[in-house]
Amino acid sequence: MHLWQATVPFCLLAAAALPGAAATAWGFTDATVAVQPKGAGINGGFKDQLNPSKALAKSVSLNGADTLRVTLTAQEGSSAKRPHQAFLLLKDGETGLDISYPFNVKDNGKSRVELTQKDLPIQFLSLSSPVDARVILGGFGDSAAHDSSVFKLSIDRNPDEAVPTVETERYGKKAEIHHIFKDAASSPPLVITLAFVGLVIAAIPVLAGMWLFLGANVNHLPTALKSAPLPHAVFLGSLVAFEGIFFLYYTSWNLFQILPAVAVAGAVAFVSGSRALGEVQGRRLAGLR
16 A cells, blocks of 8 residues: 555656657757868868857867858757757857857758858957857757857967958948949030931931822812811921921920920820821812822
8 A cells, every 4th residue: 555655756756857858959969160271172171060058169260261050950959850949159258249250051950150250240350369150050849949059269369460340331421422433415416417417308208208109288278278278287387386396305395395295286186187187188079189
């Protein structure tokens, strides 16, 4: 009886401890850190294995032209898996400044991140002591996230090179800005202009000859002017006005000056042209060709 009473609490405690014992956590394996100097080749430079539970005893040095590369395989429990978040966190213990660099993670958990001194904030370049490099892994679910220090990163700079500084932007009076505008567009030489004008004028007799060849009846001109003198005259006048506007635009006017004139001439041409075409339609319906 006493044995049974002692066994029941023990079983209850064991059952309560099972979920905690079975809970998984994120981690990593096959992790390496490498520093490849510029032009050193694939296997050149520093390389060492990383332990998820113990940081490297010696700090890793990163010079100005070096590339830091960290590779690992993320795991949830004992199986390789892609985490929801994977970062390499660099943190300065004295100032508390930190910055995170995300890993490039594949579906099988293989992760990789590379950085140079150009990727570091300017504040990190002036630090005299190494910064702490930590690997952070996490995901959805009940698995505990992983956050461990893996090595110390020493940012070494050339003493002959000045440390970059950050220029703070503040509100206040600024230096005067002087705009330099390019020269206005000029018209082409007069010879080219006269050549094109001559071509246009020479095309007028050709156009008149084509009209006569196609059967244009100029004998209807007096009848048209007698039936609707104002629409025909205004329509032809609007066409001449268009040519005058284009000439002024070529010689002196700008775009904002010709737009109102074109709008007025276009409205007049539309109204008078519709009336003139109505008169022409009346003669066509009367059988006059």
